[in-house]
Amino acid sequence: MIRVRFAPSPTGHLHIGGARTALFNYLYARHNNGKFILRIEDTDRTRSTEEYIEAIIKGMKWLKLEWDEGPFRQTDRFDVYRSYVDKLLKEGKAYYCCCTPEELEQRRKEALAQGKSPKYDGRCRNLQGQGAKGQGAVRFKMPQEGQTVVDDLIRGKVVFENDQLDDLIIMRSDGTPTYNFTVVVDDVDMKITHVIRGDDHLNNTPKQIHIYKALGYEIPLFAHLPMILGSDKTRLSKRHGATSVMAYQEMGYLPDALVNYLVRLGWSCGDQEVFTREELIKHFSFENVGKSSGVFNPEKLLWLNSQYIIKSNPDELVGLVIPFLESAGIIRKGQDIDRKWLSKAIKTLQERAKTLVELANSLRYYIAEDVQYDEKAKTKFLNEKSMPYLKEVKEGIESISDFSALELEKVFKSIVEKHGIKLGALAQPVRVAMTGGTESPGIFEVLEVLGKEKTLRRLDKALKIIKGEN
RNA sequence: GGUCCCAUCGUCUAGCCCGGUCUAGGACGUGGCCCUCUCAAGGCUAAAACACGGGUUCGAAUCCCGUUGGGACCGCCA
CATH class of the missing domain: 1.10.8 (Helicase, Ruva Protein; domain 3)
Structure with missing residues (x-):
């Protein structure tokens, strides 16, 4: 049974990038008849809010990315993480670190200034019980030699040198666990088989692999999705316009159109551009997921949206x-x-x-009851020249009983023939009288929708305007 | 700075794994034409790309190396 998860951190709304990650997870689960789990990674209590949790759920629901289990919240599981930390501590696979955040920041800056790697120097690692036990943060002991290979479903084998890895903090001094640790514990507990997430996590993966190993668990499969970039090819952010999924709802986008756009950003299926949800589920596979990051193109999204509106x-x-x-x-x-x-x-x-x-x-x-005339359209089409035609249209319309596009067309055609004019010479003035402007659906359709009463009223009003009575 | 990832039209991509069928295909956007009562939609059409340099090979977009460019990560954020 394939089990995947989307694990957003509620420090903001569901954004375009997150939505695509969720979508790929969802499609992979559905394609394989697996389970899709929603997990809220809210261990950063200072930045996570209830409001954002709601917003993420709202976004997921709007996009119809239904999950099978959850939403689970990491803040409900602190005792679980705590027991795993204790286990590692007991086995000597983790240790307390009493360096203060200020000291660490200082050393990081110095290392960077000297052109050195800003990784943790392992100062507290070898204190061997001399360090303050039970206080400070807990660090995980990373192996310092050998290599770690991440066998990624999208990228293939990626090799990391273990001496590049540093002893990351798995529990803060306030007793709360951190991301790289909780993600492993939860993925194990929730029996996640495939970790599908953004490319930005690829460098974290070897560290997480060592945590799996230290805990004695099987390592899941990984699939790191390429990033979504803005038009300037930097990571997509507010600077590039709307990034929140719900902003697209407000702008009048259809959820299926957004989903269709997002899936094609990084995935393809031959030359096909428009897909039903069923087709997406049927065809989705990592084989067709590209490796390179993609630029978010609002114009194409807009086009897809128009296609979805037409099809609706x-x-x-x-x-x-x-x-x-x-x-x-x-x-x-x-x-x-x-x-x-x-x-x-x-x-x-x-x-x-x-x-x-x-x-x-x-x-x-x-x-609306009344039309708002566009001034230019009014002067151009509602004038002495069009008045007689407008009158004839009015008379013709009054005479018909079946107020349908078909009958209306006959009325117009007979006037056109009688005067030897083009249909446009008749349709445009009527169009302005009906809509106030020069652009609209076919004039007969417009009249039919408007109905006889409204049509006659607007014709009268237009005639009055021409006569200068208004 | 270190590590890792990536590289086909302006953008999303097909092709690459399994070299020849690629005078590189599709889509968005842009221009033109057709349709037409206007605006759309639709149809047709044009311009537009294999980052660069070396190899390997009879032959490279496709394989290898390097360069350049872009991105990500290096937090008691996730």
Whole structure:
């Protein structure tokens, strides 16, 4: 049974990079009928918050990255870590270190200034019981010779010289455990078979391997994912724009579109760009995960989002767009709206909106009582020249009983033929009268969605404006 | 500074493991054309890359070495 985990630290929101790590774990688990575990690594009590735990869970749920076990929290397991530390201490595989953080910082700086490696110098390592027992931080005794090989599923064998490794702190002087230790203990306890995480952990891996060995446990398989970079090729951060997953929800992105974008950043499946969740699960494999880091490209994400909006069922879009209509002030919060009609309106706009925010805004002229005219469009199309045509459209419309796009087209066509003009000469003035602007879905569709009553009212208003009555 | 990782169009990538089929394929973005009542969507099309230098070989994007460039890590953060 394959068991993987996503183990974020709640010191911030779920961000793009974390989401992709979670996604790859999720896909690997689902592809292999394994288990996906969520574990919150909150041992840094000064920086972890409940709020961020909630935010991470919210982000995971929004992306529909369902986990099978957890969320486990490391702060619930301090006694477990403590017992493992005691075991190592007893076996002489760890020792107390009474160097203060200030001293260490000082020595690190000096080493760096002299061009030396800033690793811990092992000062307390050989004190052999002379050091203050039971106080200070606990360090793990790393082997100082030989090599450690990380056999990575993505990178192959990576060799580290053990003399490069330093005795890392596994328990702080306040008794709380640290990351490199808890991660091993938890992965063992939770029977994790594959550790799938960011590339930034590759250098930690040999240290963790030694902890597994000291504890006498089997070493899991590792897969280190390439990093996601910003446009300047440095690690993706706020400087590059939105990095929080939920910011994309607010900007009107569909979770499936984000997932699709993220998975293609580092993974490929031939020439295919758009995938259903089922296809992703079916095809996902580390064989097709690249080694090099990738630059986050918001334009491609936007394109994918537009593709997902086009593919969506308009009825589903109704529920998704309503919050955006509310926040744009197009409808009042909790206002009743005819969902069937809204669905029809959305259908005409789907291929024109790249985000739900755009979709909501483009719905404005359908929903609002009055049109807001674009000044340029108004002067160009609502004038003496178009007035007679507008009148004829009005008369034609009044005469039909079936107010459908099909019938409307007939009305327009007969006027066009009668005057020997192009359809555009008729459609554009009507478009401005209906929407206030020069861009919209096909004019017949717009009229049909608007309905006879609203159409006639807007035609009247446009005619009044031309006559200067408004 | 040390260690580790990486290197194909501006960007994401296919190809690389198993050298010839690569005048290097696809996608986003950009330009042009078509469609057309506008805007989109869609279709067609163009420009655009094997970082560099050495090997190995009849032949290298593909294998080896080096250089350069980029990234990550070196915390009583995770």
